Amino acid sequence: DVKVTQSSRYLVKRTGEKVFLECVQDMDHENMFWYRQDPGLGLRLIYFSYDVKMKEKGDIPEGYSVSREKKERFSLILESASTNQTSMYLCASSLPQWREEVDTQYFGPGTRLTVL
Amino acid sequence: QKEVEQNSGPLSVPEGAIASLNCTYSDRGSQSFFWYRQYSGKSPELIMFIYSNGDKEDGRFTAQLNKASQYVSLLIRDSQPSDSATYLCAVRQPTDNFNKFYFGSGTKLNVKP
Numbered sequence: 001d002v003k004v005t006q007s008s009r010y011l012v013k014r015t016g017e018k019v020f021l022e023c024v025q026d027m028d029h030e031n032m033f034w035y036r037q038d039p040g041l042g043l044r045l046i047y048f049s050y051d052v053k054m055k056e057k058g059d060i061p062e063g064y065s066v067s068r069e070k071k072e073r074f075s076l077i078l079e080s081a082s083t084n085q086t087s088m089y090l091c092a093s094s095l096p097q098w099r100e101e102v103d104t105q106y107f108g109p110g111t112r113l114t115v116l
Numbered sequence: 117q118k119e120v121e122q123n124s125g126p127l128s129v130p131e132g133a134i135a136s137l138n139c140t141y142s143d144r145g146s147q148s149f150f151w152y153r154q155y156s157g158k159s160p161e162l163i164m165f166i167y168s169n170g171d172k173e174d175g176r177f178t179a180q181l182n183k184a185s186q187y188v189s190l191l192i193r194d195s196q197p198s199d200s201a202t203y204l205c206a207v208r209q210p211t212d213n214f215n216k217f218y219f220g221s222g223t224k225l226n227v228k229p
Contacts (some may be wrong), residue, residue: 035219042204105206107159107160
């Protein structure tokens with residue numbers, strides 16, 4: 001079974017703090033994704049990575065950065081946390097599109113971040 | 117216009133009935149279509165995916181795709197209280213190097229005992 005883990009289930013930070021969210025997958029997937037999920041807005045893509053050290057902006061990258069130094073690990077960084085970044089953050093991984101297997105995304109358990 | 121649209125619900129059905137969940141998408145280049153179930157406070161889990169026009173059945177679940185109408189649906193037969201959750205529709209849009217996935221905001225389903 002694919003396993004995607006996230007470093008924290010719940011996190012409380014103060015405005016202006018630098019926040020690191022870690023995601024690790026154990027299935028050797030090339031693609032990794034960071035989403036945030038807010039009521040009524042669904043899942044919105046922040047950043048994704050299709051290879052080590054490669055990253056692409058999603059739909060809402062402002063205020064975030066990412067790091068992918070190893071294939072299994074994808075980190076989301078909030079440079080200076082703000083209250084409007086209070087949300088559920090979900091990490092996902094998948095095989096690349098050139099693979100014939102189903103290109104399903106597998107999700108981690110999520111991190112509920114509160115910024116005070 | 118959102119890439120993927122779903123009615124937020126809640127959709128209430130009695131136990132044993134058929135629940136019908138619907139989704140429309142805007143980009144005709146979308147190639148794969150997914151249904152995820154998400155329980156409150158949990159992450160999404162894949163129920164089904166469909167690539168081709170028509171129906172695809174898996175147990176009590178049937179996914180239906182109509183690319184001409186840009187419409188995807190999920191039918192749940194013999195609904196159970198444990199099916200009560202939010203159902204997310206997602207589509208995959210390929211680009212040169214990678215896939216982009218777009219999710220709807222979900223439909224909340226309540227199955228009443």
